[in-house]
Amino acid sequence: MSENILKLTASLAQLLALEFEALKNQDLDQFESLQPVKNNLLTELTQSCPSAEDLQQLPQWAELKEQLIECRDLHRRNSILIERKLDSIRGALNSLRAGDAGSSVEVYDRLGQVARFSKGRGYQEV
Secondary structure (H helix, E strand, C coil): CHHHHHHHHHHHHHHHHHHHHHHHCCCHHHHHHHHHHHHHHHHHHHHHCCCHHHHHHCCCHHHHHHHHHHHHHHHHHHHHHHHHHHHHHHHHHHHHCCCCCCCEEEEECCCCCEEEEECCCCHHHC
């Protein structure tokens, strides 16, 4: 049983590395294709694991624990990358949002200083 769990966690670590590469390369089709495989691995891992007390009695407990920590860290890395990409997309969308009442136009005045004019004022005043 413990050999199977070690194989599953090793497979999960490999899959999380592939997931990171797909995210890094912005290959969303590849990323999406990995999700069912990852869910199946997690389900199989959950079903094959004994209780926490029994796990700690396994001779390979230290190795298993290291692999699980590695999987956790790989998952966190992927999560951080996703969050950063989402933040950059949100920022781009916010900057492209037209008709935002709070946005202003920045131009230079005659003295070379930045002068802010709201959209309600005409360009003739600039």
